[in-house]
Amino acid sequence: MLIFKLAFRNIIARGLRTWLNVVVLSIAFVTLIWMQGLFDGMNEHVMKAMIQTQLGGGQFWHEAYDPFDPLTIEDARAPLSPSLTELVEAGKATPILITSGAIYPDGRVQTALLKGIDPHQRIVNIPSENLKTDNDDVILGLIGTRMAEHTHLRVGDYVTVRWRDAHGTFDAADVQIVHIMSTTVSAVDAGQIWLPLETLREMLGLPGEATYLILNKTIETVPSADAVWKHRDLDFLLSDLRALVKSKKIGSSIFYTLLLSMALLAIFDTQVLSVFKRRREIGMLMALGMHRLKVINLFTLEGALHGIMALFVGAIYGIPLMWYMVNRGLPLPKTAGDFGIALPSALYSTYSAGLLLWTTLLVLITVTIVSFLPTRRITKLKPTDALRGKMS
Known part of the structure; x- marks a missing residue:
């Protein structure tokens, strides 16, 4: 307890130098948590x-389906297997049929994907119930806000759609x-128009066929894949997103590593100067009977207290920032939605207990190590030389 009081008194006595180190270290600490969150x-x-x-x-994907290769779309459709048909009939899955086509808004031509979806499905949050109709003479379409902005289409507008059926005939x-x-x-919005599934099947002359099948989130038993239909689990479907976030984290880690290194370098320099300037004090403490190890602990604790103080200072402005x-x-x-991933209108942070814990430990451990390194020279210091102001 005596060493702690002495260490705390010493760093407070340094005044502005201590608080500059603490503020810089707290900025690195808060930035690390903020960016990770x-x-x-x-x-x-x-x-x-x-x-x-x-x-x-x-x-479940058709074996030829590749969402990144539009040339595979025309060949990536087939009738559902019996096991997949049972899932659809039980309401545990919904089929999607895709074909490439073109639309002519205001006399302009624009390529688009025509996607067929069951109006009665409840598997995904696409408002397909708006495609329900008793009038077979009218083809209903559903688009997203991005598509509406690019084509200038509004609710109630009619747009000419061109496609090629299974026999190669354009209609x-x-x-x-x-x-x-x-x-x-954006993957269910940009460059596409949603139609009733049976209507699109009739337009293409492909009764009972689909391009891929979306499973219910609560499904327990997944049928086995076959030669035509290949199962794609969420780990596969989200792999690109996870790789993107991982690469962003690695890139940002360079920034806050540099920031943390600057703060640690300042503490290291402070410790080196402290050991050099306080030679007489070190010699006096040894002469009074303080063991070398306790002297080392004293100087190490002084450096470690910078980290503890940085946590409290960072909490003063970091907690309101994180709450916000x-x-x-x-x-x-508004252009953030064009990046190709499902970005909202605002990014909200998530701060887990694990993130706060490992970040706190990282700062405290690194500060303690950096504070200890300059004090190793004390082990070679003779009390008589220290009292004379010499470094042995």
């Missing part, structure tokens, strides 16, 4: 949005836009 919050939101709106509890029809959905998932990020978020520009 921001990435964790973004990852959590994007994954949740994609699962609820696009991925469900996993998918066209007018589609009435009945709803514009707002979603953060959790409840208000960081606003994003």
Whole structure:
């Protein structure tokens, strides 16, 4: 307890130098937590949005389907297997049929994906119930806000749609836009128009066929894959997103590593100067009977107290900042939705107990190690030389 009081008195006596080190270290501490929490919050939101709106509890893909290769779309469709048909009939899955086509808003041509979805499905958060109709003479269409902005289409507008059926014949029809959905998932919005599944099957001449199947999030037993239909679980479907977030974390770690290194370097320099300037004090403490190990502990504790004080100082302005990020978020520009991932209008941070714990331990351990390194010279210091102001 005596060593702690002595160490605390010594660092307070240094005045401005101590508080500069503490403030810089607290900035590194808060920045580390803030950035990690921001990435964790973004990852959590994007994954949740994609699962609820696009991925469900996993998918079954046609063997030829590749969402990143539009040339495979025309060949990636087939009738559902008996086991998958049972899932659809039980309401545990919904089929999606895709074909490439073109639309002509205001006389302009624009390529688009035509996607068929069951209007009665409850698997994903796509408002497909708006596609229900008793009038077979009208083809209803559903688009997202991004598609509406690019095509200038509004609810009630008619747009000409052109496609090629299973026999290679081009055909066209007018589609009435009945709803514009707002979603953060651009993969179900940009460059596509949703139609009733049976209507699209009839247009293409592909009864009972689909491109992929979305499973319910609560499904317990997943049928086995076969030669045509390949199962894609959430680990596979979210692998690109996780790789993106991981790369962003690695990139940001360079920044706060440099920031933390600057703070640690300041503490290291302070310790080196402290050992050099306080030679007579060290010699006096040894002459009074204090063991070398206790002297080392004293100087190490002085450096470690910088880390403890930095935690308290960081909490003063860090807690309000984190509260704001959790409840208000960081606003994003409107163009953020064009990045290809399901970014919301504002990024909200997520701070877990594990994140706070390991960050606190990281700061305290690194500060303690850096504080200890300059004190090793005390082990070689003779009390008589120290009293004379010499370094042995």
